[in-house]
Amino acid sequence: MSTGLPTLELFDRYVIPTYGRFGLRLARGSGCRIWDEDGREYLDFGAGIAVTSLGHGHPRVVERLRQQVGELVHTSNLYYTRPQGELAKRLVDIVGAPGKVFFCNSGAEANEALYKLSRKFGNEANGFHSPAGPHSNPDAPLRRGIVTMNGSFHGRTLGGIAATGQDKVKKGFEPMIEGYKHIPFNNIAALNEAAEDPNMVAVLLEPIQGEGGIHPASPEYLRAARTLCERRSMLLLFDEVQCGLGRTGDWNGWDTLAPDVKPDAVSWAKGIAGGFPLGAIWVSARPVQMRSGEVKPLCDLLGPGTHGTTFGGTPLICSGALEVLSIIEDEHLLENARVLGKHAADSLRALHSPWIAEVRAVGLLLGIELATDFATRCPLPAGKAPSVFMVERLHEVGLLTIPSGTHVLRWLPPLNVQAADVDEAVRLLSSVLASLPQP
Numbered sequence: 413m414s415t416g417l418p419t420l421e422l423f424d425r426y427v428i429p430t431y432g433r434f435g436l437r438l439a440r441g442s443g444c445r446i447w448d449e450d451g452r453e454y455l456d457f458g459a460g461i462a463v464t465s466l467g468h469g470h471p472r473v474v475e476r477l478r479q480q481v482g483e484l485v486h487t488s489n490l491y492y493t494r495p496q497g498e499l500a501k502r503l504v505d506i507v508g509a510p511g512k513v514f515f516c517n518s519g520a521e522a523n524e525a526l527y528k529l530s531r532k533f534g535n536e537a538n539g540f541h542s543p544a545g546p547h548s549n550p551d552a553p554l555r556r557g558i559v560t561m562n563g564s565f566h567g568r569t570l571g572g573i574a575a576t577g578q579d580k581v582k583k584g585f586e587p588m589i590e591g592y593k594h595i596p597f598n599n600i601a602a603l604n605e606a607a608e609d610p611n612m613v614a615v616l617l618e619p620i621q622g623e624g625g626i627h628p629a630s631p632e633y634l635r636a637a638r639t640l641c642e643r644r645s646m647l648l649l650f651d652e653v654q655c656g657l658g659r660t661g662d663w664n665g666w667d668t669l670a671p672d673v674k675p676d677a678v679s680w681a682k683g684i685a686g687g688f689p690l691g692a693i694w695v696s697a698r699p700v701q702m703r704s705g706e707v708k709p710l711c712d713l714l715g716p717g718t719h720g721t722t723f724g725g726t727p728l729i730c731s732g733a734l735e736v737l738s739i740i741e742d743e744h745l746l747e748n749a750r751v752l753g754k755h756a757a758d759s760l761r762a763l764h765s766p767w768i769a770e771v772r773a774v775g776l777l778l779g780i781e782l783a784t785d786f787a788t789r790c791p792l793p794a795g796k797a798p799s800v801f802m803v804e805r806l807h808e809v810g811l812l813t814i815p816s817g818t819h820v821l822r823w824l825p826p827l828n829v830q831a832a833d834v835d836e837a838v839r840l841l842s843s844v845l846a847s848l849p850q851p
């Protein structure tokens with residue numbers, strides 16, 4: 413079967429070069445460890461960008477998938493399959509409010525479903541239903557705009573790059589899909605001002621910005637967003653693709669920041685199935701006043717024929733995800749994420765390194781902000797960002813981490829990481845920092 417060509421040559425010749433890849437050729441993994449084609453071992457503190465939440469090859473997940481592969485892999489969504497229904501219920505329970513779930517394949521696709529939900533809401537509804545409030549008004553202006561945040565990341569589809577608050581993802585793909593209004597994150601005045609625009613129908617935010625460098629929303633900001641969305645009958649949409657389903661030490665990222673706030677809809681992907689491609693949205697069942705006069709649950713706006721995807725919610729992936737979520741519960745991994753996230757953040761701060769400006773951490777979502785003058789104190793190859801330079805130096809000592817922008821290193825280890833692994837990662841980072849030019 414093998415072509416005999418070296419891996420890098422295969423990529424060079426046959427894979428479209430959309431990614432700036434590091435040179436590692438990874439071959440197998442177990443738990444927190446991963447090995448390259450030459451058998452060199454690495455401690456995996458990237459977890460495939462917050463995806464392999466149980467590390468590599470958890471025996472219970474392997475066994476569940478093995479069984480399900482033999483039983484039923486795919487049927488299409490023309491039929492009912494039990495694992496999809498069970499997983500939907502599990503996710504509704506995790507949110508803790510009545511609603512329903514739609515399954516897809518990735519974070520960008522989950523967010524696409526949120527954009528389409530917002531369109532339906534703005535086109536076909538007047539707003540949330542309130543027995544005392546105004547009823548149907550077929551002539552009310554349509555609302556199609558979505559307020560999103562500077563520094564956000566929502567995926568690489570055309571909708572995703574329009575929603576994302578970073579210019580670098582848009583370059584060369586203009587014109588952008590219209591209707592997204594970007595505002596400074598965590599700025600309540602800017603949020604209130606943006607929502608004055610009568611075209612705005614939703615606010616979309618990551619409770620903790622991940623790709624933007626691990627920046628949590630303040631609890632006051634989340635509360636202000638909820639209050640504003642209530643007042644203007646706008647949807648509050650949380651992108652929990654990176655921060656959701658356990659990483660922060662709670663099932664929901666927003667619960668770690670402001671558990672009293674509930675969104676109207678949520679998107680997930682990444683850690684949801686421990687490494688298998690699955691995305692999903694939860695949508696609240698709260699009643700909506702349709703222009704037609706009908707009152708119906710928000711979660712029924714995307715009705716038959718309005719949205720879909722061939723691979724969404726297959727029995728194979730859903731049973732894998734159910735097992736992943738059960739293991740997180742059975743092995744008390746939410747608590748582990750809280751305890752070891754704090755241990756990692758404390759240990760990193762205790763380094764008192766002049767190369768580290770700040771450590772930001774919410775559970776096992778850690779952002780290590782490198783000093784702003786890093787590049788002036790440490791000569792870097794032309795065009796190389798300090799974050800990428802550090803990630804490469806850490807590869808040399810056997811630690812995988814993820815860069816974020818030019819100055820942030822992300823640590824996103826599996827939720828079942830152990831204290832000894834954290835201590836080893838801190839030691840490896842410390843050794844690399846010690847090898848940099850000393851002041």
Ligand SMILES: Cc1ncc(COP(=O)(O)O)c(C=O)c1O
Pocket residue numbers: 461517518519520521523565566567568618622623651652653654655681682
């Ligand atoms: C917050 C957030 N939303 C959406 C996405 C896009 O997810 P995917 O790459 O699965 O399309 C990402 C990916 O990094 C993300 O971090």
